[in-house]
Amino acid sequence: MPASINDIVALCKRRGFIFTGSEIYGGLGGAYDYGPYGVELMKNIRAAWWNTMVYARDDIEGLDAALITNRLLWKYSGHEGCFSDPLVECKKCGARMRQDKMADPTRCDNCSSTDLTEPRPYMLMMGLSIGATANGEINAYLRPETATTTYTNFKNVLDAKPHKLPFGIAQIGKAFRNEISPRGFVFRMREFEQAEMQYFVRPGDDEKYFDMWRDARMNWWINVLGIPAEKLRFTPHEKLAHYAKAAGDIEYEFPDGFDEVEGIHNRQDFDLGSHTKAQSEFNITANVMENKDSTTKLAYSDPQTGDNFIPYVIETAMGVNRTMFAVMLNAYTDEDLGDGKSRIVLKLKPKLAPVKAAVIPLARNVPELLTISNDIVTKLRALGLGRIELENSGNIGKNYRRHDEIGTPVCITVDHQTIEDGTVTLRHRDTMAQERIPADDVTHRLIEIINA
Numbered sequence: 139m140p141a142s143i144n145d146i147v148a149l150c151k152r153r154g155f156i157f158t159g160s161e162i163y164g165g166l167g168g169a170y171d172y173g174p175y176g177v178e179l180m181k182n183i184r185a186a187w188w189n190t191m192v193y194a195r196d197d198i199e200g201l202d203a204a205l206i207t208n209r210l211l212w213k214y215s216g217h218e219g220c221f222s223d224p225l226v227e228c229k230k231c232g233a234r235m236r237q238d239k240m241a242d243p244t245r246c247d248n249c250s251s252t253d254l255t256e257p258r259p260y261m262l263m264m265g266l267s268i269g270a271t272a273n274g275e276i277n278a279y280l281r282p283e284t285a286t287t288t289y290t291n292f293k294n295v296l297d298a299k300p301h302k303l304p305f306g307i308a309q310i311g312k313a314f315r316n317e318i319s320p321r322g323f324v325f326r327m328r329e330f331e332q333a334e335m336q337y338f339v340r341p342g343d344d345e346k347y348f349d350m351w352r353d354a355r356m357n358w359w360i361n362v363l364g365i366p367a368e369k370l371r372f373t374p375h376e377k378l379a380h381y382a383k384a385a386g387d388i389e390y391e392f393p394d395g396f397d398e399v400e401g402i403h404n405r406q407d408f409d410l411g412s413h414t415k416a417q418s419e420f421n422i423t424a425n426v427m428e429n430k431d432s433t434t435k436l437a438y439s440d441p442q443t444g445d446n447f448i449p450y451v452i453e454t455a456m457g458v459n460r461t462m463f464a465v466m467l468n469a470y471t472d473e474d475l476g477d478g479k480s481r482i483v484l485k486l487k488p489k490l491a492p493v494k495a496a497v498i499p500l501a502r503n504v505p506e507l508l509t510i511s512n513d514i515v516t517k518l519r520a521l522g523l524g525r526i527e528l529e530n531s532g533n534i535g536k537n538y539r540r541h542d543e544i545g546t547p548v549c550i551t552v553d554h555q556t557i558e559d560g561t562v563t564l565r566h567r568d569t570m571a572q573e574r575i576p577a578d579d580v581t582h583r584l585i586e587i588i589n590a
């Protein structure tokens with residue numbers, strides 16, 4: 139049976155992946171805290187993205203911009219004017235809903251009443267009042283996406299690391315949106331994380347690179363995250379945002395249907411064109427607001443022709459928390475073992491697993507077993523593959539159950555035979571198969587398993 143959202147919520151709490159934010163004071167909608175295994179899984183997803191998008195290429199650079207930002211960024215990006223959702227309130231029960239996400243826009247999602255307010259724009263950015271003279275007045279915002287801070291650093295990056303077009307800038311970091319109704323556990327949050335890449339191309343090359351990135355990102359979901367192709371689809375947007383020439387979503391099949399996990403957008407020259415100084419010097423295609431405040435030209439100078447122009451942008455925009463949620467839903471397996479027994483296994487790709495291996499002395503506090511186990515742990519930790527846990531509780535069944543549930547690919551058991559002949563038991567998560575191998579082989583076997 140496929141996992142339900144409740145299965146994942148329960149596992150996350152039980153095993154320490156995700157907790158409700160501010161939980162002991164009753165929580166705060168749309169904010170979650172990541173526990174010991176959640177931070178590891180998030181880190182591994184980020185690393186998998188960064189490896190593909192930055193380390194495996196010559197044409198993409200990294201960036202980590204500030205989360206608190208001058209409000210002019212959001213004036214000229216257009217967010218301050220129109221980054222809002224249509225808010226509808228139910229006059230009967232007081233529920234507040236986002237009109238474009240309602241099951242039936244004429245009826246309250248909560249009580250089915252048709253007595254609703256007219257929709258009104260609801261500002262999604264979180265304002266800040268920074269500095270002693272601000273007196274509570276909003277003079278800055280928490281960024282609602284990473285992309286804009288990438289555009290405003292275009293010239294900095296290019297000056298520091300010259301590139302020919304096409305080239306890209308990648309960023310992973312937090313974004314904040316005052317969502318009307320956070321929902322679906324970590325599907326829609328108010329504080330979340332994005333992994334976004336802006337690829338700068340020559341006007342005219344944009345359609346080719348849009349297709350290239352759409353295919354590359356879909357392949358990443360399949361090959362790197364291990365999501366089966368049939369649980370994914372690409373849906374082009376029918377209604378385009380004002381800045382977009384083309385756009386579409388990579389969607390994952392969540393328990394209640396396909397929904398967006400990553401967006402691919404052809405943003406033309408809207409962003410660099412909006413934030414550049416001296417807009418009239420360039421032939422900007424997109425409809426941009428006049429900018430009197432920018433201090434920098436965000437243009438590209440062609441080394442061959444000397445042409446100075448504003449590149450187009452192809453954007454790939456993935457939510458890291460939503461991706462982790464999809465990865466967990468896909469990996470969660472409730473396995474019938476016969477005789478009324480069952481187990482829950484998180485069949486994650488070993489590279490993504492929060493714990494790479496558990497070393498388990500068969501009996502608790504037997505000095506010889508503990509010495510050998512510690513020795514193996516030290517060698518495995520030296521590989522730098524990620525978290526290696528020593529389990530010294532002496533309850534092997536319980537240890538296997540826990541590591542199945544958090545997705546540890548292998549458990550290594552040290553027993554009395556190890557003292558005699560130097561072999562250990564390697565127990566594989568997915569098949570539960572056990573093999574006896576020399577303790578000296580454990581390191582290279584683990585490298586093989588994690589890189590499989």
Ligand code: ATP
Nearest residue numbers: 317325326327328330398399400401455456457460
């Ligand atoms: P939506 O239409 O669902 O509000 P969006 O189209 O505005 O989302 P983008 O701005 O394209 O989303 O953001 C890129 C990615 O960031 C999304 O595909 C999603 O994975 C993630 N994301 C966006 N909003 C949230 C949120 N409130 N909580 C968690 N992840 C989010």
